[in-house]
Amino acid sequence: MKIIVTADLHYDSIKSRQPTADLAREICRIGGDVLVLVGDTASAAHDPLRDCLKLFAGFTGKKFFVPGNHSLWCLSGEDSLQRYESIVPQLAAECDFTMLDHAPTVLEGVGFVGSVGWYDYSYRNEELDIPLEFYRAKVAPGAARRLPEHKDLADRMAERVTPEHLDIATRWMDGVRMNMPLSDEQFLEYLLERLARQLKAMDASAAVRQVLAFVHHLPFRELVPQQRPPPLAFAAAYMGSDKIGHALLECKKLSHVFCGHSHWPGRLNVKGVEVINVGSTYFEKRLEVLEL
Ligand SMILES: [Fe+2]
Ligand SMILES: [Fe+2]
Incomplete structure (x- = not known):
């Protein structure tokens, strides 16, 4: 089984348009059995998300998707939980993508599980002392x-x-563009409960021999970019949570985790699980190919 993974296409951003179109053409050309987009495909407006997903119409394998934090940014009248539960999955389905958060899937004995993941500020840079x-x-x-x-x-x-x-005058735009009825800690718990349930079902199923997980936010703090200037060091708080990693490692059949969000490529092995940050930036899109 050939699985292609990419993330952070940010198709609503002008600087990401051409690199994303080029990457999508390349992915359709090389082909595969499964394609997974690991979050931040686009932001609030619906059309850029649809337009981006349609770039992969020529990919003949199964197509999965997890949202990113940008996917939960809202148009007027929307709320972020509604986007997560219904608006974004419906947009994805229109374009032949399945949102893994709501529909973990088994293909030829391989379980595909996904979540946007979230943050609880536990990765904040203590040296800043903010x-x-x-x-x-x-x-x-x-x-x-x-x-x-x-x-x-x-x-x-x-x-x-x-x-x-x-001197640090930045802000994290989720605070402006989201309209979330839960606190960040509550939303993370909400997601982790769902993820834990899905992983448990994969472990319990005789039809599943191996599990792959796709989470937009960083599940392990070792992936948080280090030695960054203070404005970017402030953003470390919003990169993810070790609680995601703990939930994932409960799954005995887990072999690989893919994430995105930091726009910083990374690889590590945690207790035998391969953890890969795809590391696309706004200007340069990357992909990973996994052959099983
Ligand atoms: Fe991103
Ligand atoms: Fe993100």
Whole structure:
């Protein structure tokens, strides 16, 4: 079985359009039995997601998809949980893609399981020593000070903030573009409960000899990019959670995990499981090929 994996196509972004079109053409040319897109295919608007998925119409194998955080960004009137549960899976289905989060699948004895995964700030860079309140608000102290909607936070935390903190003026855009009725910790737990149930079913099934998992966020902290300048180090908090890794490693048949999100390629072996970050950036798209 030939499985092709890519991630972070960001087709709604102008700089990603041509590289994604080139990659899709290449994937359709080489072909395979399974294609998996591991999140951040596009953002809020529906048409770029549809248009991107249709680039793979010529791929004759089975097509799977997991959402990324960008997939849960909202148009007016939507909420992020509704996007996760119904809007995004329906858009995917229209284009012949199955969203793994809702439909784990077994093909020739191989189980395919997926989740957007999420973050709980546990990967935050402790060296920055930024109070947790800023991470929850998804603004660095320098941004909180200049944004009127975060004035209360900036005032409340004024005594705990240093000049070095104020030099960091970035924000994590999920805080602006999402409309999520759950806290990040609650959403992560919600996802992990589902993932754990699906993995358990794979372990219990005699029809499954091996399991592959596809998770947009980083399941192991070793994959978080290190030595980054402070604005990017702030973003480490939103990269994922070790709780995802713990849930995955409970599955005795798990052989491979693919992720994306950090736009930083990486590989590690955790207790015999191959963990691969595809590592596409906005400008350069990458793919992985797994032959089983
Ligand atoms: Fe991304
Ligand atoms: Fe992402």
